[in-house]
Amino acid sequence: MTLPRDAMLLRAFFGEDDKYKGRPLYEAIVMKAREAHLAGATVLRGPIGFGHSSRIHTTKILRLSEDLPIIIEIVDTEEKIKAFLPALDTMMTSGLVTLEKVQVLLYGAHVKHEPA
Numbered sequence: 001m002t003l004p005r006d007a008m009l010l011r012a013f014f015g016e017d018d019k020y021k022g023r024p025l026y027e028a029i030v031m032k033a034r035e036a037h038l039a040g041a042t043v044l045r046g047p048i049g050f051g052h053s054s055r056i057h058t059t060k061i062l063r064l065s066e067d068l069p070i071i072i073e074i075v076d077t078e079e080k081i082k083a084f085l086p087a088l089d090t091m092m093t094s095g096l097v098t099l100e101k102v103q104v105l106l107y108g109a110h111v112k113h114e115p116a
Helices: 025-035 080-092
Strands: 006-015 042-047 068-075 096-103
Touching: 006 025, 006 080, 025 068, 025 080, 068 080, 068 096, 080 096
Parallel strands: none
Antiparallel strands: 006 068, 006 096, 042 068
């Protein structure tokens, strides 16, 4: 699979404790993205953050949180990302979703060519 240079980045922000049909939301979104044949998805777990409630979620020892920030990043063509949005909408009950245009510089294995 190749990606055009001009692509789109979807970011979804929510809590680690969020669920979809009994499983972690981040796992369900990644599996749904894979089923949709999107180019790739990455889950990032944040050590500290807050959202619309302004409640701090952190890994600090004195204030352990079991609902740490999660960010999922998905990059693909604008058409495929926009086609994925209705599925994402049914899975997320709260959080934040952003879209931005990006330029893909490398996707897949980078082959180094030896000088002749």
